[in-house]
Amino acid sequence: MNSPEKLSPALTRHLASRMDDIEPFHVVVLINRAKELEAQGRSIANMVVGEPDAPTAPLIAAAGIRAIESGRISYTASLGIAELRDRIAAWYDTRYAVKIPRSRVIVTAGSSGALLLTMGTLLSPGDQVLMADPGYPCNRHFVRTMEGEPIGIPVGADTAYQLTANLVEKHWSPKTAAVLIASPSNPTGTLIDHGELQRIHATVKAHGGVLIVDEIYHGLTYGKRDRSALEFADDIFIINSFSKYFGMTGWRIGWMVAPEQYIEPVDKLAQNLFISPSDLAQQAAIAAFHPDTVALLEQRRDAFRAQRDFLLPQLRSLGFDIPVTPEGAFYIYANCERHTSDSYQFCWDLLEKAGVAIAPGLDFGDHRAPQHVRFSYPKSIPVLQDGVERLRKYLGK
Numbered sequence: 587m588n589s590p591e592k593l594s595p596a597l598t599r600h601l602a603s604r605m606d607d608i609e610p611f612h613v614v615v616l617i618n619r620a621k622e623l624e625a626q627g628r629s630i631a632n633m634v635v636g637e638p639d640a641p642t643a644p645l646i647a648a649a650g651i652r653a654i655e656s657g658r659i660s661y662t663a664s665l666g667i668a669e670l671r672d673r674i675a676a677w678y679d680t681r682y683a684v685k686i687p688r689s690r691v692i693v694t695a696g697s698s699g700a701l702l703l704t705m706g707t708l709l710s711p712g713d714q715v716l717m718a719d720p721g722y723p724c725n726r727h728f729v730r731t732m733e734g735e736p737i738g739i740p741v742g743a744d745t746a747y748q749l750t751a752n753l754v755e756k757h758w759s760p761k762t763a764a765v766l767i768a769s770p771s772n773p774t775g776t777l778i779d780h781g782e783l784q785r786i787h788a789t790v791k792a793h794g795g796v797l798i799v800d801e802i803y804h805g806l807t808y809g810k811r812d813r814s815a816l817e818f819a820d821d822i823f824i825i826n827s828f829s830k831y832f833g834m835t836g837w838r839i840g841w842m843v844a845p846e847q848y849i850e851p852v853d854k855l856a857q858n859l860f861i862s863p864s865d866l867a868q869q870a871a872i873a874a875f876h877p878d879t880v881a882l883l884e885q886r887r888d889a890f891r892a893q894r895d896f897l898l899p900q901l902r903s904l905g906f907d908i909p910v911t912p913e914g915a916f917y918i919y920a921n922c923e924r925h926t927s928d929s930y931q932f933c934w935d936l937l938e939k940a941g942v943a944i945a946p947g948l949d950f951g952d953h954r955a956p957q958h959v960r961f962s963y964p965k966s967i968p969v970l971q972d973g974v975e976r977l978r979k980y981l982g983k
């Protein structure tokens with residue numbers, strides 16, 4: 587995307603050196619091609635995009651409309667509207683029996699805004715952040731943008747694709763500043779064991795570092811109750827969002843819960859980078875906690891579970907190896923070695939020849955990426971069924 591040969595000489599001269607390390611989403615090229623094929627009249631079984639396809643919950647949409655009609659959409663306090671911060675704090679009490687003061691809740695432009703503020707607040711040039719490989723692709727780029735060094739630690743089925751205290755200990759260096767955990771994880775949908783998370787926290791503390799826990803897929807767990815890291819400590823950066831459970835991806839609204847002593851520096855940075863989060867999205871998000879909205883979101887969560895329960899055995903019967911049952915988010919990370927040794931090419935072949943769109947492992951890191959693909963399943967069962975039939979035909983199963 588930013589390769590020098592495609593840019594004019596005047597532009598290349600001004601490109602920051604960090605840009606060499608910022609990669610595009612490889613899957614975007616594939617998504618664009620899928621759209622092109624659809625425009626040509628081909629139907630595509632789309633299991634690639636990481637968002638639910640349901641409309642915004644009615645009460646949230648109505649609150650947004652009311653906000654526009656009031657004619658008063660302005661800057662808000664940089665840390666967010668007090669009422670929304672209170673509702674988020676109350677959510678921790680309801681869901682996890684954890685009491686946090688409003689002062690620690692910071693409303694952001696999606697969890698992306700929260701991750702950027704966290705890295706900007708914590709990292710000096712050269713500081714390392716440990717994270718799982720495979721993992722959410724943007725994490726390494728948030729770190730690099732702040733002149734830090736992302737360290738991807740290879741993880742596999744033996745640890746449910748999550749970091750462990752031993753792995754953190756083994757990879758800690760004098761330059762390590764922080765550890766980032768995401769549970770449930772993108773792309774694997776796996777959860778970290780709560781006890782292991784506590785051991786990681788103890789290890790990080792013993793080294794004088796900071797633990798960041800991305801809880802963006804909380805609310806979307808199937809069977810196991812999701813447990814917040816705030817249940818056992820208050821010196822952790824918690825990242826969360828209205829994008830996934832609350833189904834508000836395009837509203838660009840999320841939050842973080844920061845340790846008390848970091849609020850003032852985070853606030854300074856938020857004022858400068860964003861002035862404030864979107865007033866419109868904040869006013870709408872207040873309705874996200876209404877009991878009727880939560881009831882609807884719980885129904886949607888149950889539907890995701892049914893979709894996972896449909897897709898998982900089908901993929902296994904097609905020869906995809908999925909050693910750890912994903913218990914959250916809406917992804918299945920599958921080993922495709924029985925079908926290919928090059929998952930990137932495999933995804934392209936599937937799109938062009940079978941009309942199935944899935945994401946190649948390459949987008950999520952380096953570790954065994956050519957052997958893996960990610961299926962995203964927040965789709966109706968007929969769509970998933972169609973995808974499975976196409977795969978079956980293409981793979982000759």
Ligand SMILES: Cc1ncc(COP(=O)(O)O)c(C=O)c1O
Pocket residue numbers: 636695696697698699722768771772800802826827828829835839840
């Ligand atoms: C693990 C993880 N963290 C953060 C994000 C960013 O989401 P948003 O900025 O929409 O809250 C995503 C999006 O897919 C994700 O999967």
